[in-house]
Amino acid sequence: MLEQRIINYILEELHGGQSDLKILPEDDLLGSGLVESMGMMRLIQFIEDDNGIKVSPQDMTIENFMTVAAMVDYIGRSKPNG
Amino acid sequence: MIYLLSHTITDSARRFPDRAAFRFGKVSLTYREMEQRMNQLAGVLHTLNIKKGDRIGIYLNRSIETAIAIFGILQAGGVYVPIDPKAPITRSQFLIEDCEIEILITQPVQGKKVSQIIKDKNNIRTVIGLPETEGVKTISWESVFAASAAFDLPFRILEKDLAYIIYTSGSTGQPKGIMHTHYSGLSYARLTAELYQITEQDRIGNHAPIHFDISTLGYFTSPLVGACTVIASDAVTVFPATLGKLIAEEALTIWYSVPLALIQILQNGVLADQALPHLRWVLYAGEPFPPKYLRTLMQQWSATRFSNVYGPTETNACTYYHLPEIPITDDPIPIGQVWKNTDYLILDEEGKEAAPGMTGELLICSATQMLGYWRNPALTEKSLHSVLAATGQASAFYKTGDLVKEEDGILHFLGRKDFQVKIRGHRVELGAIEACLVAHASVREAAVYTVRIAEESLKIVAAVILAADSEESVNNLLYFLKEKLPLYAVPEEIKIVKDFPRTSSGKIKRGALVAAL
Known part of the structure:
Protein backbone atom coordinates (compact mmCIF):
# COMPACT_ATOMS: atom_id res chain seq x y z
CA MET A 1 0.00 0.00 0.00
CA LEU A 2 1.14 3.52 -0.88
CA GLU A 3 1.45 4.80 2.69
CA GLN A 4 3.65 1.88 3.71
CA ARG A 5 5.81 2.18 0.59
CA ILE A 6 6.61 5.79 1.47
CA ILE A 7 7.37 4.89 5.09
CA ASN A 8 9.57 2.03 3.94
CA TYR A 9 11.44 4.31 1.58
CA ILE A 10 12.17 6.74 4.43
CA LEU A 11 13.29 3.94 6.72
CA GLU A 12 15.28 1.94 4.19
CA GLU A 13 16.71 4.57 1.85
CA LEU A 14 16.96 7.66 4.01
CA HIS A 15 17.79 6.00 7.31
CA GLY A 16 19.70 3.00 6.03
CA GLY A 17 17.31 0.49 7.59
CA GLN A 18 17.80 1.66 11.18
CA SER A 19 15.47 -0.67 13.01
CA ASP A 20 14.43 1.27 16.12
CA LEU A 21 12.72 4.06 14.19
CA LYS A 22 8.96 4.16 13.90
CA ILE A 23 7.15 6.54 11.57
CA LEU A 24 3.45 7.27 11.79
CA PRO A 25 1.48 8.73 8.86
CA GLU A 26 0.82 11.89 10.93
CA ASP A 27 4.44 12.53 11.99
CA ASP A 28 5.80 15.94 11.00
CA LEU A 29 8.72 14.67 8.93
CA LEU A 30 10.75 17.85 8.57
CA GLY A 31 9.84 19.32 11.95
CA SER A 32 11.00 16.23 13.78
CA GLY A 33 14.11 15.89 11.67
CA LEU A 34 13.04 12.46 10.38
CA VAL A 35 13.68 13.76 6.88
CA GLU A 36 16.26 16.43 6.01
CA SER A 37 16.05 18.76 3.02
CA MET A 38 18.15 16.56 0.73
CA GLY A 39 16.17 13.53 1.87
CA MET A 40 12.92 15.32 1.02
CA MET A 41 14.15 15.92 -2.53
CA ARG A 42 14.99 12.22 -2.88
CA LEU A 43 11.64 11.29 -1.39
CA ILE A 44 9.80 13.49 -3.89
CA GLN A 45 11.80 11.88 -6.69
CA PHE A 46 10.76 8.47 -5.38
CA ILE A 47 7.12 9.51 -5.21
CA GLU A 48 7.28 10.75 -8.82
CA ASP A 49 8.82 7.52 -10.09
CA ASP A 50 6.65 5.28 -7.95
CA ASN A 51 3.38 6.90 -9.02
CA GLY A 52 4.13 8.13 -12.51
CA ILE A 53 3.45 11.75 -11.60
CA LYS A 54 5.45 14.97 -11.86
CA VAL A 55 5.43 17.29 -8.85
CA SER A 56 5.52 20.88 -10.11
CA PRO A 57 7.52 23.49 -8.15
CA GLN A 58 4.18 25.13 -7.26
CA ASP A 59 3.05 21.92 -5.59
CA MET A 60 6.19 21.51 -3.49
CA THR A 61 4.68 22.96 -0.35
CA ILE A 62 4.48 22.14 3.34
CA GLU A 63 0.79 21.36 2.98
CA ASN A 64 1.49 18.59 0.48
CA PHE A 65 4.61 17.07 2.02
CA MET A 66 4.60 17.66 5.75
CA THR A 67 3.45 14.14 6.65
CA VAL A 68 3.16 10.77 4.95
CA ALA A 69 -0.63 11.15 5.17
CA ALA A 70 -0.46 14.50 3.34
CA MET A 71 1.70 12.94 0.63
CA VAL A 72 -0.76 10.09 0.10
CA ASP A 73 -3.56 12.61 -0.18
CA TYR A 74 -1.58 14.73 -2.64
CA ILE A 75 -0.68 11.73 -4.81
CA GLY A 76 -4.34 10.75 -4.92
CA ARG A 77 -5.25 14.18 -6.22
CA SER A 78 -2.39 14.28 -8.75
CA LYS A 79 -2.81 10.95 -10.49
CA PRO A 80 -4.60 11.08 -13.83
CA ASN A 81 -8.24 10.12 -13.28
CA GLY A 82 -7.47 9.87 -9.59
CA MET B 1 15.28 52.73 30.00
CA ILE B 2 16.12 49.85 27.71
CA TYR B 3 19.47 48.31 28.60
CA LEU B 4 18.65 44.59 28.57
CA LEU B 5 17.33 42.63 25.61
CA SER B 6 14.22 41.58 27.55
CA HIS B 7 13.38 45.27 28.12
CA THR B 8 12.52 45.48 24.42
CA ILE B 9 9.52 43.23 25.03
CA THR B 10 8.39 45.06 28.18
CA ASP B 11 8.75 48.41 26.44
CA SER B 12 6.87 47.38 23.30
CA ALA B 13 4.18 45.72 25.44
CA ARG B 14 3.60 49.13 27.02
CA ARG B 15 3.65 51.06 23.73
CA PHE B 16 2.02 48.54 21.38
CA PRO B 17 0.22 45.99 23.57
CA ASP B 18 -2.06 44.70 20.84
CA ARG B 19 0.37 44.64 17.94
CA ALA B 20 1.66 41.27 16.82
CA ALA B 21 5.17 40.60 18.13
CA PHE B 22 5.85 37.15 16.69
CA ARG B 23 4.01 35.00 14.20
CA PHE B 24 4.58 31.40 13.21
CA GLY B 25 2.18 29.65 10.85
CA LYS B 26 -1.28 30.31 12.22
CA VAL B 27 -0.04 31.21 15.69
CA SER B 28 0.44 34.84 16.63
CA LEU B 29 1.45 36.53 19.89
CA THR B 30 0.88 40.21 20.64
CA TYR B 31 3.43 42.14 22.69
CA ARG B 32 1.13 41.92 25.73
CA GLU B 33 0.91 38.13 25.35
CA MET B 34 4.61 37.88 24.65
CA GLU B 35 5.44 39.77 27.83
CA GLN B 36 3.15 37.49 29.81
CA ARG B 37 4.68 34.28 28.41
CA MET B 38 8.21 35.60 28.85
CA ASN B 39 7.48 36.30 32.51
CA GLN B 40 5.77 32.94 32.99
CA LEU B 41 8.82 31.08 31.65
CA ALA B 42 11.18 33.29 33.68
CA GLY B 43 9.15 32.50 36.80
CA VAL B 44 9.28 28.76 36.09
CA LEU B 45 13.05 28.99 35.58
CA HIS B 46 13.36 30.65 38.97
CA THR B 47 11.44 27.85 40.65
CA LEU B 48 14.39 25.76 39.40
CA ASN B 49 16.75 28.05 41.31
CA ILE B 50 18.74 29.32 38.38
CA LYS B 51 21.54 31.69 39.15
CA LYS B 52 22.69 34.77 37.29
CA GLY B 53 24.41 33.79 34.05
CA ASP B 54 23.31 30.15 34.07
CA ILE B 73 15.71 32.96 29.66
CA LEU B 74 16.97 36.54 29.30
CA GLN B 75 14.26 37.88 31.59
CA ALA B 76 15.29 35.32 34.20
CA GLY B 77 18.89 36.53 34.05
CA GLY B 78 20.09 33.45 32.21
CA VAL B 79 22.14 33.02 29.06
CA TYR B 80 20.56 31.33 26.09
CA VAL B 81 22.50 28.76 24.10
CA PRO B 82 20.90 27.61 20.82
CA ILE B 83 21.47 23.94 20.05
CA ASP B 84 20.64 22.91 16.50
CA PRO B 85 18.20 19.96 16.54
CA LYS B 86 19.55 18.98 13.12
CA ALA B 87 23.10 18.61 14.41
CA PRO B 88 24.44 15.19 15.36
CA ILE B 89 23.60 14.07 18.92
CA THR B 90 27.30 14.07 19.85
CA ARG B 91 27.66 17.72 18.94
CA SER B 92 24.61 18.62 21.04
CA GLN B 93 26.12 16.67 23.92
CA PHE B 94 29.43 18.48 23.48
CA LEU B 95 27.69 21.88 23.72
CA ILE B 96 25.72 20.82 26.80
CA GLU B 97 28.86 19.65 28.52
CA ASP B 98 31.05 22.54 27.41
CA CYS B 99 28.52 25.13 28.57
CA GLU B 100 27.42 23.16 31.64
CA ILE B 101 23.80 23.33 30.61
CA GLU B 102 21.43 21.85 33.19
CA ILE B 103 18.11 23.01 31.76
CA LEU B 104 16.99 22.34 28.21
CA ILE B 105 13.97 23.95 26.53
CA THR B 106 12.40 21.97 23.72
CA GLN B 107 9.20 20.65 22.10
CA PRO B 108 7.48 17.24 22.11
CA VAL B 109 8.50 16.74 18.45
CA GLN B 110 12.14 16.52 19.62
CA GLY B 111 11.32 13.97 22.32
CA LYS B 112 13.21 11.06 20.76
CA LYS B 113 16.39 13.06 20.25
CA VAL B 114 16.27 14.61 23.71
CA SER B 115 16.01 11.10 25.19
CA GLN B 116 19.14 10.13 23.25
CA ILE B 117 20.97 13.26 24.40
CA ILE B 118 20.27 12.69 28.07
CA LYS B 119 20.80 8.93 27.90
CA ASP B 120 24.58 9.09 28.18
CA LYS B 121 25.09 12.55 29.55
CA ASN B 122 23.34 13.49 32.73
CA ASN B 123 24.27 17.12 33.01
CA ILE B 124 20.65 17.90 32.20
CA ARG B 125 18.45 17.92 35.27
CA THR B 126 15.29 19.51 33.84
CA VAL B 127 13.68 19.56 30.40
CA ILE B 128 11.02 22.17 29.69
CA GLY B 129 8.58 21.41 26.87
CA LEU B 130 8.25 17.63 27.06
CA PRO B 131 5.66 15.37 28.60
CA GLU B 132 7.03 12.89 31.16
CA THR B 133 10.38 11.45 30.12
CA GLU B 134 12.42 8.77 31.81
CA GLY B 135 15.35 9.80 33.96
CA VAL B 136 14.76 13.55 34.04
CA LYS B 137 12.39 16.12 35.53
CA THR B 138 10.08 17.59 32.89
CA ILE B 139 7.81 20.63 32.76
CA SER B 140 5.31 20.84 29.89
CA TRP B 141 4.59 24.03 27.97
CA GLU B 142 1.00 23.78 29.25
CA SER B 143 2.17 24.12 32.82
CA VAL B 144 4.52 26.97 31.90
CA PHE B 145 1.56 28.86 30.45
CA ALA B 146 -0.52 28.12 33.54
CA ALA B 147 2.16 29.55 35.84
CA SER B 148 2.08 32.99 37.41
CA ALA B 149 3.39 35.89 35.32
CA ALA B 150 4.52 37.80 38.39
CA PHE B 151 8.05 37.29 39.61
CA ASP B 152 10.90 39.31 41.04
CA LEU B 153 14.43 38.84 39.85
CA PRO B 154 16.50 38.02 42.93
CA PHE B 155 19.66 39.60 41.47
CA ARG B 156 20.62 42.45 39.16
CA ILE B 157 21.66 42.17 35.54
CA LEU B 158 23.70 44.80 33.73
CA GLU B 159 24.02 45.55 30.04
CA LYS B 160 27.56 44.17 30.02
CA ASP B 161 26.34 40.80 31.31
CA LEU B 162 26.21 37.77 29.11
CA ALA B 163 23.01 37.22 27.08
CA TYR B 164 23.70 34.43 24.61
CA ILE B 165 26.36 32.06 23.34
CA ILE B 166 26.41 30.93 19.71
CA TYR B 167 28.62 28.00 18.80
CA THR B 168 30.36 27.91 15.46
CA SER B 169 32.52 25.18 14.03
CA GLY B 170 36.11 26.12 14.64
CA SER B 171 38.35 25.54 11.65
CA THR B 172 40.23 23.08 13.85
CA GLY B 173 37.73 20.53 15.12
CA GLN B 174 36.03 21.64 18.38
CA PRO B 175 33.10 24.05 18.16
CA LYS B 176 33.76 27.34 19.93
CA GLY B 177 31.22 29.33 21.93
CA ILE B 178 30.96 33.00 21.00
CA MET B 179 29.75 35.05 23.97
CA HIS B 180 27.55 38.07 23.40
CA THR B 181 26.19 40.51 25.95
CA HIS B 182 22.94 42.44 26.29
CA TYR B 183 24.95 45.46 25.19
CA SER B 184 26.29 43.89 21.99
CA GLY B 185 22.81 42.56 21.15
CA LEU B 186 21.10 45.90 21.77
CA SER B 187 23.82 47.77 19.90
CA TYR B 188 23.11 45.58 16.90
CA ALA B 189 19.36 46.19 17.27
CA ARG B 190 19.79 49.98 17.46
CA LEU B 191 22.21 50.13 14.53
CA THR B 192 20.04 48.04 12.23
CA ALA B 193 16.83 49.82 13.27
CA GLU B 194 18.35 53.11 12.20
CA LEU B 195 20.14 51.86 9.11
CA TYR B 196 17.04 50.23 7.63
CA GLN B 197 14.56 52.69 9.17
CA ILE B 198 12.68 49.87 10.87
CA THR B 199 9.52 50.87 12.74
CA GLU B 200 6.46 49.26 14.32
CA GLN B 201 4.95 49.20 10.82
CA ASP B 202 7.46 46.63 9.62
CA ARG B 203 7.02 42.90 9.22
CA ILE B 204 10.31 41.06 9.25
CA GLY B 205 10.71 37.61 7.74
CA ASN B 206 12.96 35.51 9.96
CA HIS B 207 14.36 32.60 8.02
CA ALA B 208 17.52 31.89 9.99
CA PRO B 209 17.57 29.35 12.81
CA ILE B 210 18.54 30.88 16.17
CA HIS B 211 22.01 29.32 16.20
CA PHE B 212 22.77 31.59 13.27
CA ASP B 213 23.13 35.29 14.13
CA ILE B 214 21.11 36.47 11.13
CA SER B 215 18.18 35.62 13.43
CA THR B 216 18.98 38.55 15.75
CA LEU B 217 17.35 41.03 13.36
CA GLY B 218 14.02 39.31 13.96
CA TYR B 219 14.57 38.61 17.66
CA PHE B 220 16.32 41.82 18.81
CA THR B 221 15.72 44.65 16.33
CA SER B 222 12.06 43.89 15.78
CA PRO B 223 10.93 44.04 19.45
CA LEU B 224 13.08 47.15 20.00
CA VAL B 225 10.86 49.09 17.60
CA GLY B 226 7.63 47.14 18.10
CA ALA B 227 7.70 45.48 14.67
CA CYS B 228 6.35 42.01 13.90
CA THR B 229 8.64 39.08 13.24
CA VAL B 230 7.27 36.33 11.05
CA ILE B 231 9.18 33.16 11.79
CA ALA B 232 9.51 30.97 8.70
CA SER B 233 9.32 27.26 9.48
CA ASP B 234 12.13 24.84 8.67
CA ALA B 235 9.99 23.39 5.90
CA VAL B 236 9.98 26.74 4.11
CA THR B 237 13.67 26.25 3.39
CA VAL B 238 12.94 22.96 1.68
CA PHE B 239 9.99 24.17 -0.34
CA PRO B 240 10.77 27.39 -2.19
CA ALA B 241 7.15 27.76 -3.32
CA THR B 242 6.11 28.01 0.31
CA LEU B 243 8.75 30.65 0.93
CA GLY B 244 7.55 32.84 -1.94
CA LYS B 245 3.98 32.51 -0.72
CA LEU B 246 5.00 33.44 2.82
CA ILE B 247 6.65 36.70 1.71
CA ALA B 248 3.55 37.64 -0.30
CA GLU B 249 0.80 36.52 2.07
CA GLU B 250 2.40 37.83 5.24
CA ALA B 251 3.03 41.16 3.46
CA LEU B 252 6.63 41.11 4.66
CA THR B 253 8.45 44.44 4.44
CA ILE B 254 11.93 43.12 5.25
CA TRP B 255 13.50 39.82 4.33
CA TYR B 256 16.85 38.69 5.72
CA SER B 257 18.47 35.37 4.86
CA VAL B 258 21.41 33.62 3.27
CA PRO B 259 21.47 34.02 -0.54
CA LEU B 260 20.71 30.31 -1.04
CA ALA B 261 17.09 30.68 0.14
CA LEU B 262 16.47 33.39 -2.46
CA ILE B 263 18.37 31.58 -5.21
CA GLN B 264 16.17 28.54 -4.66
CA ILE B 265 13.03 30.62 -5.16
CA LEU B 266 14.45 31.92 -8.42
CA GLN B 267 15.48 28.52 -9.72
CA ASN B 268 12.09 27.06 -9.13
CA GLY B 269 10.50 29.91 -11.03
CA VAL B 270 7.84 30.23 -8.37
CA LEU B 271 8.07 34.00 -8.15
CA ALA B 272 7.50 34.83 -11.79
CA ASP B 273 4.19 36.63 -11.43
CA GLN B 274 4.19 37.43 -7.77
CA ALA B 275 3.98 41.12 -6.94
CA LEU B 276 5.50 42.06 -3.61
CA PRO B 277 4.49 45.68 -3.11
CA HIS B 278 5.25 45.61 0.63
CA LEU B 279 8.81 44.33 0.47
CA ARG B 280 11.07 47.32 1.20
CA TRP B 281 14.37 45.60 1.91
CA VAL B 282 16.09 42.34 1.12
CA LEU B 283 19.10 41.82 3.37
CA TYR B 284 21.48 38.96 2.79
CA ALA B 285 24.58 37.70 4.57
CA GLY B 286 26.62 34.59 5.17
CA GLU B 287 27.93 34.00 1.68
CA PRO B 288 28.51 36.04 -1.47
CA PHE B 289 25.44 36.44 -3.69
CA PRO B 290 26.44 35.53 -7.27
CA PRO B 291 25.64 38.66 -9.33
CA LYS B 292 23.88 36.67 -12.07
CA TYR B 293 21.19 35.61 -9.58
CA LEU B 294 21.06 38.93 -7.80
CA ARG B 295 20.51 40.64 -11.16
CA THR B 296 17.49 38.49 -11.97
CA LEU B 297 16.03 38.91 -8.50
CA MET B 298 16.48 42.69 -8.51
CA GLN B 299 14.80 42.86 -11.92
CA GLN B 300 11.82 40.89 -10.62
CA TRP B 301 11.54 42.81 -7.34
CA SER B 302 12.24 46.19 -8.86
CA ALA B 303 10.70 48.23 -6.03
CA THR B 304 12.77 46.51 -3.34
CA ARG B 305 16.17 47.69 -2.12
CA PHE B 306 18.94 45.16 -1.56
CA SER B 307 21.64 45.27 1.09
CA ASN B 308 24.69 43.05 1.50
CA VAL B 309 25.42 42.61 5.21
CA TYR B 310 28.79 41.31 6.34
CA GLY B 311 30.23 40.27 9.65
CA PRO B 312 31.59 37.21 11.44
CA THR B 313 29.51 35.95 14.40
CA GLU B 314 32.18 37.45 16.68
CA THR B 315 30.97 40.93 15.65
CA ASN B 316 27.40 39.89 14.75
CA ALA B 317 27.55 42.16 11.71
CA CYS B 318 29.71 45.17 11.00
CA THR B 319 29.51 46.36 7.40
CA TYR B 320 26.76 46.95 4.87
CA TYR B 321 26.46 47.77 1.20
CA HIS B 322 23.17 49.02 -0.21
CA LEU B 323 23.23 48.09 -3.88
CA PRO B 324 22.92 51.38 -5.77
CA GLU B 325 21.68 49.68 -8.94
CA ILE B 326 21.26 46.29 -10.58
CA PRO B 327 24.78 44.87 -11.01
CA ILE B 328 25.79 44.82 -14.68
CA THR B 329 29.01 42.83 -14.41
CA ASP B 330 29.80 39.59 -12.60
CA ASP B 331 32.25 41.31 -10.26
CA PRO B 332 31.61 40.32 -6.65
CA ILE B 333 29.36 42.71 -4.68
CA PRO B 334 31.36 44.88 -2.23
CA ILE B 335 30.79 44.55 1.52
CA GLY B 336 30.66 48.32 1.65
CA GLN B 337 31.39 50.35 4.74
CA VAL B 338 31.48 49.78 8.48
CA TRP B 339 28.43 51.02 10.31
CA LYS B 340 28.27 53.42 13.23
CA ASN B 341 30.11 52.90 16.51
CA THR B 342 32.57 50.69 14.65
CA ASP B 343 36.27 51.11 13.85
CA TYR B 344 38.37 49.04 11.49
CA LEU B 345 41.91 48.36 10.37
CA ILE B 346 43.34 46.65 7.32
CA LEU B 347 46.65 44.99 8.16
CA ASP B 348 49.16 43.46 5.78
CA GLU B 349 51.10 40.26 6.37
CA GLU B 350 53.56 42.01 8.62
CA GLY B 351 50.84 43.46 10.80
CA LYS B 352 51.28 46.98 9.41
CA GLU B 353 48.43 49.06 8.04
CA ALA B 354 48.01 48.16 4.37
CA ALA B 355 48.67 50.94 1.89
CA PRO B 356 45.49 52.39 0.30
CA GLY B 357 44.02 49.98 -2.24
CA MET B 358 46.22 47.11 -1.08
CA THR B 359 44.95 43.77 0.21
CA GLY B 360 45.04 43.02 3.92
CA GLU B 361 43.17 41.37 6.77
CA LEU B 362 40.13 43.21 8.12
CA LEU B 363 40.07 43.92 11.87
CA ILE B 364 36.97 45.22 13.61
CA CYS B 365 36.38 46.99 16.91
CA SER B 366 32.67 47.59 17.48
CA ALA B 367 29.81 47.95 19.92
CA THR B 368 28.41 44.70 18.54
CA GLN B 369 31.61 42.78 19.32
CA MET B 370 31.65 39.58 21.36
CA LEU B 371 32.89 39.39 24.93
CA GLY B 372 35.16 36.50 23.94
CA TYR B 373 35.10 32.75 23.47
CA TRP B 374 33.43 30.73 26.21
CA ARG B 375 36.04 29.44 28.66
CA ASN B 376 38.81 29.90 26.16
CA PRO B 377 40.85 32.97 27.10
CA ALA B 378 43.80 31.75 25.03
CA LEU B 379 41.72 31.63 21.84
CA THR B 380 40.10 34.97 22.71
CA GLU B 381 43.50 36.59 23.11
CA LYS B 382 44.75 35.06 19.88
CA SER B 383 41.76 36.47 18.00
CA LEU B 384 42.35 40.03 19.16
CA HIS B 385 44.78 42.76 18.21
CA SER B 386 45.34 45.45 20.80
CA VAL B 387 45.72 49.09 19.79
CA LEU B 388 46.93 51.55 22.38
CA ALA B 389 45.49 55.07 22.22
CA ALA B 390 47.33 58.19 23.38
CA THR B 391 45.20 58.11 26.51
CA GLY B 392 46.74 54.77 27.43
CA GLN B 393 43.46 53.00 26.82
CA ALA B 394 43.69 49.80 24.81
CA SER B 395 41.12 48.84 22.14
CA ALA B 396 40.75 45.20 21.18
CA PHE B 397 40.24 44.71 17.45
CA TYR B 398 38.86 41.37 16.34
CA LYS B 399 40.87 39.74 13.56
CA THR B 400 38.23 38.59 11.09
CA GLY B 401 40.55 36.36 9.04
CA ASP B 402 38.96 37.91 5.95
CA LEU B 403 40.98 39.62 3.25
CA VAL B 404 39.70 42.93 1.97
CA LYS B 405 40.84 45.96 0.05
CA GLU B 406 39.44 49.45 0.24
CA GLU B 407 38.70 51.53 -2.82
CA ASP B 408 37.09 54.97 -2.56
CA GLY B 409 35.89 54.22 0.95
CA ILE B 410 34.23 50.97 -0.09
CA LEU B 411 35.46 47.64 1.26
CA HIS B 412 35.75 44.70 -1.10
CA PHE B 413 35.78 41.17 0.25
CA LEU B 414 38.45 39.03 -1.39
CA GLY B 415 38.16 35.77 0.51
CA ARG B 416 39.24 34.04 3.69
CA LYS B 417 42.83 34.47 4.71
CA ASP B 418 43.12 30.71 5.05
CA PHE B 419 41.36 30.34 1.70
CA GLN B 420 44.27 31.88 -0.07
CA VAL B 421 46.73 29.31 -1.35
CA LYS B 422 50.07 29.33 -3.09
CA ILE B 423 50.20 27.46 -6.36
CA ARG B 424 53.63 27.19 -7.94
CA GLY B 425 54.62 30.36 -6.13
CA HIS B 426 51.54 32.31 -7.16
CA ARG B 427 49.04 33.56 -4.61
CA VAL B 428 45.58 32.28 -5.58
CA GLU B 429 42.18 33.17 -4.12
CA LEU B 430 40.00 30.08 -4.25
CA GLY B 431 36.95 32.30 -3.77
CA ALA B 432 37.79 34.19 -6.95
CA ILE B 433 37.80 30.92 -8.91
CA GLU B 434 34.39 30.04 -7.46
CA ALA B 435 32.99 33.44 -8.40
CA CYS B 436 34.32 32.96 -11.91
CA LEU B 437 32.74 29.52 -12.29
CA VAL B 438 29.36 30.67 -10.97
CA ALA B 439 29.33 33.45 -13.55
CA HIS B 440 28.98 30.73 -16.22
CA ALA B 441 25.34 30.36 -17.28
CA SER B 442 25.34 26.56 -16.81
CA VAL B 443 26.81 26.60 -13.31
CA ARG B 444 24.48 26.74 -10.36
CA GLU B 445 27.03 26.55 -7.55
CA ALA B 446 30.74 25.90 -7.26
CA ALA B 447 33.17 25.00 -4.50
CA VAL B 448 36.91 25.11 -5.10
CA TYR B 449 39.47 23.40 -2.90
CA THR B 450 43.01 22.13 -3.02
CA VAL B 451 44.44 18.65 -2.82
CA ARG B 452 48.04 18.03 -1.78
CA ILE B 453 49.81 16.07 -4.49
CA ALA B 454 53.34 16.26 -3.11
CA GLU B 455 54.96 17.71 -0.04
CA GLU B 456 55.27 21.20 -1.44
CA SER B 457 52.67 21.02 -4.14
CA LEU B 458 48.92 21.58 -4.27
CA LYS B 459 46.47 21.12 -7.08
CA ILE B 460 43.22 23.02 -7.44
CA VAL B 461 40.00 21.05 -7.80
CA ALA B 462 36.54 22.47 -8.44
CA ALA B 463 33.25 20.78 -7.59
CA VAL B 464 30.34 22.12 -9.59
CA ILE B 465 26.56 21.78 -9.49
CA LEU B 466 25.16 22.39 -12.94
CA ALA B 467 21.96 24.32 -13.57
CA ALA B 468 18.87 22.15 -14.03
CA ASP B 469 18.79 20.38 -17.42
CA SER B 470 22.30 21.55 -18.27
CA GLU B 471 24.65 19.04 -19.82
CA GLU B 472 27.62 21.34 -20.00
CA SER B 473 30.93 19.53 -20.45
CA VAL B 474 33.89 19.84 -18.11
CA ASN B 475 36.05 20.84 -21.07
CA ASN B 476 33.83 23.79 -21.89
CA LEU B 477 33.97 24.97 -18.29
CA LEU B 478 37.76 24.70 -18.27
CA TYR B 479 37.91 26.62 -21.52
CA PHE B 480 35.68 29.30 -20.00
CA LEU B 481 37.97 29.61 -16.97
CA LYS B 482 41.11 29.75 -19.09
CA GLU B 483 39.76 32.85 -20.77
CA LYS B 484 39.25 34.60 -17.44
CA LEU B 485 41.94 33.37 -15.07
CA PRO B 486 45.71 33.09 -15.16
CA LEU B 487 46.68 29.55 -16.11
CA TYR B 488 48.04 28.65 -12.65
CA ALA B 489 44.62 29.46 -11.14
CA VAL B 490 42.64 27.21 -13.49
CA PRO B 491 41.59 24.03 -11.63
CA GLU B 492 43.32 20.86 -12.79
CA GLU B 493 40.11 18.98 -12.32
CA ILE B 494 36.39 19.82 -12.32
CA LYS B 495 33.97 17.38 -10.75
CA ILE B 496 30.26 17.60 -11.53
CA VAL B 497 28.16 16.78 -8.45
CA LYS B 498 24.44 16.80 -7.63
CA ASP B 499 24.67 18.70 -4.33
CA PHE B 500 27.09 19.76 -1.63
CA PRO B 501 27.01 18.75 2.01
CA ARG B 502 25.59 21.75 3.85
CA THR B 503 25.16 23.15 7.33
CA SER B 504 21.60 23.70 8.53
CA SER B 505 21.92 27.35 7.58
CA GLY B 506 22.67 26.36 3.98
CA LYS B 507 26.40 27.05 3.88
CA ILE B 508 28.63 24.56 2.13
CA LYS B 509 30.46 22.22 4.53
CA ARG B 510 33.84 22.36 2.84
CA GLY B 511 35.59 19.81 5.00
CA ALA B 512 32.88 17.23 4.38
CA LEU B 513 32.85 18.05 0.68
CA VAL B 514 36.57 17.43 0.25
CA ALA B 515 36.31 14.22 2.26
CA ALA B 516 33.40 12.98 0.14
CA LEU B 517 35.06 13.58 -3.23
Missing part, protein backbone atom coordinates in the same frame (compact mmCIF):
# COMPACT_ATOMS: atom_id res chain seq x y z
CA ARG B 55 23.39 28.75 30.55
CA ILE B 56 20.09 27.33 29.34
CA GLY B 57 19.87 25.33 26.13
CA ILE B 58 17.24 25.96 23.46
CA TYR B 59 16.68 22.79 21.46
CA LEU B 60 13.92 23.94 19.13
CA ASN B 61 13.15 24.18 15.46
CA ARG B 62 11.96 27.58 14.39
CA SER B 63 8.61 28.05 16.15
CA ILE B 64 6.77 30.54 18.35
CA GLU B 65 8.36 28.80 21.34
CA THR B 66 11.83 29.93 20.20
CA ALA B 67 10.81 33.54 20.89
CA ILE B 68 9.31 32.66 24.27
CA ALA B 69 12.40 30.63 25.21
CA ILE B 70 14.87 33.38 24.26
CA PHE B 71 13.09 36.11 26.20
CA GLY B 72 12.07 33.92 29.13
